[in-house]
Amino acid sequence: MGSATTKKPEKRIDITINGKTVSARKDSFLLSALKENSINIPTLCHHKDLTPNGTCRLCTVEVEVRGKKRFVTACNYPVRDEIKIETHSPAILEHRKLLAEMYLGRWPNVPVIQDIAKTCGVTAPSRFTSEMTDPNPKACILCGHCVRACKEFMMEEILDFAGRGIKRHLTMPFGEMDKHCVGCTSCAYVCPTGAINIVDDFNRPHNPDMIRDHGMKVNAEMATLDKNQCCMREVGTANIVEVMAAYDLLPVHNYKFGTHVDVPKIDSMLLRKKYITQNLPDGCWKGCSMACAKTIDNFELKTGPYKGHKVTVDGPEYETAAAVANMGCFDVEFLAEFNFYADTYGMDTISLGTTIAFVMECFEAGVIGKKHTGGMELKFGASAEVLELMHQMARGEGFGIEVGQGILRLKQKFAKEYGADPAFLKDIGMEVKGLEYSEYLPKESLAQQGGYALAIKGPQHDEAWLIFMDMVNKQLPTFEAKAEALYYFPLWRTWFGLNGLCKLCWNDVVPADNFKENEPAKIPGHVRNYFKFFEGVTGIPIDEQTMLDQSARVYNLQRAMSLMFDKATRKDDVPPYRSMGPVTVEEYESRAERYDKQLKELQNINPAGKNTEEKIQLLRKYREEQYSILMDTVYRRKGWTKNGVPKISRLKELGIDLPEIVKLVEKHQED
Ligand code: SF4
Ligand code: SF4
Ligand code: FES
Missing domain, CATH: 1.10.599.10 (Aldehyde Ferredoxin Oxidoreductase Protein, subunit A, domain 3)
Incomplete structure (x- = not known):
């Protein structure tokens, strides 16, 4: 479900390319302005899904700003006002040709280098062969795509370059296999030469290449599309809380309403700004770069057996945040504590939140009172009481024993023992087949x-x-x-x-x-x-x-x-x-x-x-x-x-x- 995004209006400016005035997106990189205007120049270290790093210098063009001319790399030069660009002047062409010949001298059999050399007009074998010449057609050409892919797709820094000058080479930390590599194959996906071969088929699938090809596709989509659709990598499934509220389908007060003025107190904007600390791939699936699981680190608990301890909270997922809205407890600190103790006690946050929301409505409707709850004022928003109830459930004490049995049994009990109207309980008790509802408000969707x-x-x-x-x-x-x-x-x-x-x-x-x-x-x-x-x-x-x-x-x-x-x-x-x-x-x-x-x-x-x-x-x-x-x-x-x-x-x-x-x-x- 891609979440709704609002695009800023695009600001365009006029620039002059090879004597012709054209329109370009302000602050975009010059290379994309050239592409938009069908002007092709060679590139090597550029990749459309990665941040440019301007190392190969092949995309060099001449830029004139306020009368001053200089060579810049188009892939990482931002488009600003009043620039004039020459992309194919004799000096530029000569510069590119020389570079291409040097690359060809080092990697004469790599197809992508051969293509570039041809494009740049290198017709004879390179004059720059040396003892560093690598005849391997799949040699690493030091473009850096893999280094950036690992960092930008996977939020890891497993690959990098070591050595200087002609000794520069790609490596893992200390030249050893890094255990943090999840085998996502993103690096192999972006490598233009096929230099990276990921070998890890311990469960012997029938066709590892087929799996990799399709896995790489997913990773590339995650790297390029997620930030404009869901922000799964940034905030996990909690990204959807505010979307649910915007469409009036976030359950609030036992599914009575679909939104609440206090949603910003538990939404993903707040979580990403102040709470979520882990942005790593989870490892639940080898190779997955979605990294949907998030954590809040160093969270100090205020209640229960671990009061005062600093813990890691595994979450919150959107359904946990929605369950909190359903109980009317709009407080992110409560959300974290509720999440932690539910996990620690082995309770499902959905069934728990939905059951307690039902109990709260029963309390507010007078179906039950303090004499039934052991003195607790269990109204919507009673976060301290919710935590106390959870601790009681875990200890097998008090009203917690009853609530822990779920809505189906509570309905029977409230009707039989407390004289509640069974029809009303049936209407508001959000369970079917004995299972509590998940956290969407479906009133306006028959499907x-x-x-x-x-x-x-x-x-x-x-x-x-x-x-x-x-x-x-x-x-x-x-x-x-x-x-x-x-x-x-x-x-x-x-x-x-x-x-x-x-x-x-x-x-x-x-x-x-x-x-x-x-x-x-x-x-x-x-x-x-x-x-x-x-x-x-x-x-x-x-x-x-x-x-x-x-x-x-x-x-x-x-x-x-x-x-x-x-x-x-x-x-x-x-x-x-x-x-x-x-x-x-x-x-x-x-x-x-x-x-x-x-x-x-x-x-x-x-x-x-x-x-x-x-x-x-x-x-x-x-x-x-x-x-x-x-x-x-x-x-x-x-x-x-x-x-x-x-x-x-x-x-x-x-x-x-x-x-x-x-x-x-x-x-x-x-x-
Ligand atoms: S397989 Fe993935 S995690 Fe491992 S080095 Fe390549 S990009 Fe990084
Ligand atoms: S391994 Fe491939 S992607 Fe990485 S630097 Fe070498 S050629 Fe580029
Ligand atoms: S493509 Fe621009 S510097 Fe390499």
């Missing part, structure tokens, strides 16, 4: 409502994360389009899981030309990448249909087996109404303009003269009907009955109509 509640394992978005596609980009306008997405994406994501692959290289940073694809939402270029990776490892070519069939076998098997736990029929795929629309007057009125408009435009109902409770009911009727139609359409697309159970004919088609499985589904085949 995401399905993405959560129809998921086999419960409302996590590992199956279908469609909220931006549906609500923001409007790519799923019909029930059929939503159902197709709810068919395809769970299978695609199941396939990741089956193969133990990370999802982030699929859709966080997308190829620059993704918009040209027929189905851009699928990021087809990256799907092809994964298929090539699969083939490179296994030696088995794979296409989209094979992938879908592989996943569908597992997916349908999982659904059938969930019948054993009574968690796999239509009744289990219905979300709490809070995920579909406003439950309370406060919620409706906070977005009254939006909801009133929908009543008018979608339901042809004039909201004037109706009180909020009436409007809530009218809207609810419509939204629940829409969801029901969605369920029918999705089940049809999946080859399931109206009750959401795989048809025996579908199991046969997939070759998984084993007697044990057929036995599970046969009593649910009525349609």
Whole structure:
């Protein structure tokens, strides 16, 4: 999902190149101005994805500024006002020719050097051969691409030059293999001569070159596109917090609202400015340059068994920050402490945050009181109480024991023992199939409502994360389009899981030309990448249909087996109404303009003269009907009955109509 970026307006100025006045981007490098105007000059140390370093001098041009002329290297000379440039004067041509001949003398058989020599008019063998002449066609020509790639793509400094003059050579620290090298192959990717050969195939994949080629593509995209799309390398997944708030889909106060005035107190701007200290590749995947995991180092804990200790916090991820918003605790110090203790106690920050947000709403609504919480004032924003609750859970004490059991059991308890209204608890208790909701507010995305509640394992978005596609980009306008997405994406994501692959290289940073694809939402270029990776490892070519069939076998098997736990029929795929629309007057009125408009435009109902409770009911009727139609359409697309159970004919088609499985589904085949 590339995050929204605002481009500064481009400032252009007039410059004179070879006597002709042309327009150029102010402060861009002269080489790009020349390229924009179709003027070609030779380059060697320049690479389009790397910071220029001006070492080869081949791109030298003559620049005149306020009457003074001098030679500069175009690749790193910034374009300013009033410059006149000569790119092919006799002196310049002579200068380049001499350089090219010297390079040819040192590396006579390297194709890229031969090409440059030819371009610069070197026609005879070089006069500069010496004992340093290297006949290897794949010799290192000291361009420095690899050094910069390691630094700029991977934030490492594993490669550098040592020695002076003709003894200059590429090396790793102390001339030894550096253990920090993750084998990302970025250096090999940018090397113009093929001098770098990465040898590390300890698990003996079928075709290491195929894997490298496609891995290098991903690393190059990360290096060049991430900074304008997601900033994963800079701040990790937390980059999305402010985007969620901007689109009103950050869960706040138990999913009542989609944003809050205090979001800047936990957003990624603050994290990157003052907190995140680790910007290194994580090593969870050898060779991955995304470096999505971040840490806060030297964080001093204020509570709990490690109070006063300075620790490293592994995170925060965006869902942890969103869980904190959901509890109304807009305080980055709390976020770090919550994150640390959840990790330390082995608690999932999502289920934890969603459960506590539910408890907070129950407290504010009077469903529970201090006598139930052990004296804690568990209102939204009660960060000290949240931490105390976590410590209680970890110790197995007090109210923490109850909260630790999750929303499904809390709803039963609050209704049975404290006389709470079960219908209200059902509406606001954000769980399906016993699992708490992930941290997106899906009220305005029917497809995401399905993405959560129809998921086999419960409302996590590992199956279908469609909220931006549906609500923001409007790519799923019909029930059929939503159902197709709810068919395809769970299978695609199941396939990741089956193969133990990370999802982030699929859709966080997308190829620059993704918009040209027929189905851009699928990021087809990256799907092809994964298929090539699969083939490179296994030696088995794979296409989209094979992938879908592989996943569908597992997916349908999982659904059938969930019948054993009574968690796999239509009744289990219905979300709490809070995920579909406003439950309370406060919620409706906070977005009254939006909801009133929908009543008018979608339901042809004039909201004037109706009180909020009436409007809530009218809207609810419509939204629940829409969801029901969605369920029918999705089940049809999946080859399931109206009750959401795989048809025996579908199991046969997939070759998984084993007697044990057929036995599970046969009593649910009525349609
Ligand atoms: S493989 Fe990656 S980490 Fe290792 S030296 Fe090359 S660029 Fe650096
Ligand atoms: S190894 Fe390749 S990229 Fe690195 S300096 Fe040598 S030629 Fe350039
Ligand atoms: S390309 Fe400009 S100095 Fe090498």
